[in-house]
Amino acid sequence: MEITSAHYTVLSAALFSIGVIGVLVRRNVIIIFMAIELMLNAVNINLVAHARYLENLIGQVFVVFVIAVAAAEAAVGLGILLAFFRNKETVNIDEMNIMRW
Amino acid sequence: MPPGFSASDFYYILPELVLTGGALVVLLLSVVTPRRDGLLLGVSLATVAATLLGVASFAGLDETVSRGLLAIDGFAAFFKVVVLVSAALTLLMSAPYLRVEGLRAGEYYFLILCATLGMMFMASGVDLITLFIGLETMAVSFYVLAGYLKPNPRSNEAAVKYFLLGAFSLGVLLYGMSILYGVTGTTNLAATAAALSGQGPSLVLVLAVVLVGAGMGFKIAAVPFHMWAPDVYEGAPTPVTAFLSVGSKAASFAMLIRIFLEGLPSLGGEWTFLFYLLAIITMTVGNIAALTQSNLKRLLAYSSIAHAGYLLMGVVAGTERGVAAMLVYLGVYLFMQLGAFAVVAAMRRSDVVGDELKDLTGLSRRSPMAAFAMLFFMLSLGGIPPTAGFMGKIWLFGAAIDAGFVWLAVIAVANSAVSLYYYLRVVVFMWINDETAPAASPLVIGPAMTVALVVALFGTVLFGLYPQFLFEHAEAAARTLEGIGAGVALR
Numbered sequence: 001m002e003i004t005s006a007h008y009t010v011l012s013a014a015l016f017s018i019g020v021i022g023v024l025v026r027r028n029v030i031i032i033f034m035a036i037e038l039m040l041n042a043v044n045i046n047l048v049a050h051a052r053y054l055e056n057l058i059g060q061v062f063v064v065f066v067i068a069v070a071a072a073e074a075a076v077g078l079g080i081l082l083a084f085f086r087n088k089e090t091v092n093i094d095e096m097n098i099m100r101w
Numbered sequence: 102m103p104p105g106f107s108a109s110d111f112y113y114i115l116p117e118l119v120l121t122g123g124a125l126v127v128l129l130l131s132v133v134t135p136r137r138d139g140l141l142l143g144v145s146l147a148t149v150a151a152t153l154l155g156v157a158s159f160a161g162l163d164e165t166v167s168r169g170l171l172a173i174d175g176f177a178a179f180f181k182v183v184v185l186v187s188a189a190l191t192l193l194m195s196a197p198y199l200r201v202e203g204l205r206a207g208e209y210y211f212l213i214l215c216a217t218l219g220m221m222f223m224a225s226g227v228d229l230i231t232l233f234i235g236l237e238t239m240a241v242s243f244y245v246l247a248g249y250l251k252p253n254p255r256s257n258e259a260a261v262k263y264f265l266l267g268a269f270s271l272g273v274l275l276y277g278m279s280i281l282y283g284v285t286g287t288t289n290l291a292a293t294a295a296a297l298s299g300q301g302p303s304l305v306l307v308l309a310v311v312l313v314g315a316g317m318g319f320k321i322a323a324v325p326f327h328m329w330a331p332d333v334y335e336g337a338p339t340p341v342t343a344f345l346s347v348g349s350k351a352a353s354f355a356m357l358i359r360i361f362l363e364g365l366p367s368l369g370g371e372w373t374f375l376f377y378l379l380a381i382i383t384m385t386v387g388n389i390a391a392l393t394q395s396n397l398k399r400l401l402a403y404s405s406i407a408h409a410g411y412l413l414m415g416v417v418a419g420t421e422r423g424v425a426a427m428l429v430y431l432g433v434y435l436f437m438q439l440g441a442f443a444v445v446a447a448m449r450r451s452d453v454v455g456d457e458l459k460d461l462t463g464l465s466r467r468s469p470m471a472a473f474a475m476l477f478f479m480l481s482l483g484g485i486p487p488t489a490g491f492m493g494k495i496w497l498f499g500a501a502i503d504a505g506f507v508w509l510a511v512i513a514v515a516n517s518a519v520s521l522y523y524y525l526r527v528v529v530f531m532w533i534n535d536e537t538a539p540a541a542s543p544l545v546i547g548p549a550m551t552v553a554l555v556v557a558l559f560g561t562v563l564f565g566l567y568p569q570f571l572f573e574h575a576e577a578a579a580r581t582l583e584g585i586g587a588g589v590a591l592r
Contacts, residue, residue: 009283016276023269032265039272043279050283058288059279062230066275069237073271076241077264080248084257093265096258099332 131207
């Protein structure tokens with residue numbers, strides 16, 4: 001069987017959906033964060049597959065930027081979470097309830 | 102010469118380079134000379150002023166530079182000025198606030214300048230990658246700033262919520278962008294518009310419009326995507342909230358207009374309908390939710406959500422006049438919203454948090470100047486005649502009617518009437534005289550805060566009496582935009 005760009009698009013859409021569902025149903029902030037990373041990687045797969053199909057490199061350039069930004073976000077996000085954990089000793093999203101959601 | 106960047110590309114981003122350099126100097130100075138907060142504030146303000154001069158010196162240009170990544174045009178210049186003025190006012194009101202909270206000023210000013218840098222690239226980017234990098238430069242700075250009060254659980258919570266929903270919205274936005282790239286084979290907005298011209302709306306393109314629209318909806322806090330805004334606005338340090346509600350919103354609107362008007366004019370019918378619905382829900386829900394708030398920052402958060410709804414009317418209209426009216430309203434909103442937050446920041450003292458509505462009790466006697474300024478900001482936000490807010494609303498609603506969206510304008514007028522209730526409630530609290538109020542001592546307002554309040558008040562009054570200046574610049578800015586008049590389908 002030949003793997004076409006449609007296969008990659010479906011894979012990307014599936015990964016993105018898993019990420020969105022993960023964000024919506026999980027209660028642990030770290031796992032929500034991992035689900036968000038899944039969404040970003042779905043974007044990366046989409047971009048690389050399209051770049052290969054369209055035979056231009058813009059998509060791959062885009063991917064490098066997405067990866068860099070995801071790394072920066074991870075650093076800042078875990079720092080924020082650490083500050084939160086020091087005060088409340090939990091990473092459960094249901095206990096972030098000082099202010100109403 | 103091999104294809105690549107030439108010196109002229111760097112010439113056109115000189116203002117941004119000055120801002121970057123200034124931000125780094127601030128960060129270095131905070132390490133070399135700790136606890137010289139006045140010096141740091143001076144350097145930060147000088148950097149913003151120098152950047153403003155640089156932007157002004159490029160006024161009148163209409164060029165695409167850096168191999169089609171950036172547009173140096175009137176539209177970008179208008180937003181850069183809005184963003185830089187709001188950064189300067191934020192810095193001014195931050196200085197006394199940081200002193201009360203006992204926070205280090207160096208990193209704080211650095212992050213404010215970094216966020217401003219990101220906003221400037223959002224204003225001038227005409228390529229999806231540039232816009233996304235600008236957006237993230239701004240957003241990551243704001244994640245840190247929202248949680249800057251590290252021992253304060255409210256601030257922690259605000260930062261976590263803002264970070265999670267910001268990162269989630271980024272994923273949605275990027276997925277939409279990746280679909281657009283897959284369909285058109287380019288990330289340049291002009292090339293996207295060219296590739297899509299003459300194509301009917303396919304299912305994939307509608308999906309991309311919805312995803313990108315939802316991602317941008319998070320950033321401007323439009324209603325189904327607004328749930329982060331009240332919590333983050335309440336928990337973040339007050340000057341950060343002010344900058345978030347003005348600078349971040351203005352830059353996100355610039356990006357939204359660039360993507361949809363310049364990049365997707367052939368899908369005008371689809372996104373006009375999307376934003377038409379968003380505008381109505383946003384202004385209605387924002388105003389109704391604001392009615393019952395007892396926390397002043399939360400009230401202003403819902404008010405700013407409602408204002409995002411009004412501003413969306415300019416995007417829905419999609420005409421040159423609509424965009425110009427939106428720019429006018431942003432220019433006005435800048436002063437009244439920052440002014441209102443400056444009053445809230447001024448009420449923060451070592452023993453009083455001062456962000457509850459009841460903390461305003463008797464403000465007219467404790468600080469007549471602050472109460473008088475707040476009165477003007479509230480009247481302006483509500484859209485009462487001699488103020489700038491009235492002029493902005495007249496133009497915005499007029500533009501919507503002009504473009505054929507009469508019902509939208511009617512709903513907006515009804516919403517403005519509802520909003521008067523909670524703005525006037527704030528005013529009533531200031532004039533209640535309650536001798537038993539715990540914080541009945543006079544409110545001392547320092548020099549930096551006074552400057553911020555006076556500038557905000559000056560803008561609110563001046564543009565109410567003499568709006569032509571703002572109108573002319575907004576019209577000139579809107580004229581430089583490509584793809585005007587795309588959303589004709591609903592007319």
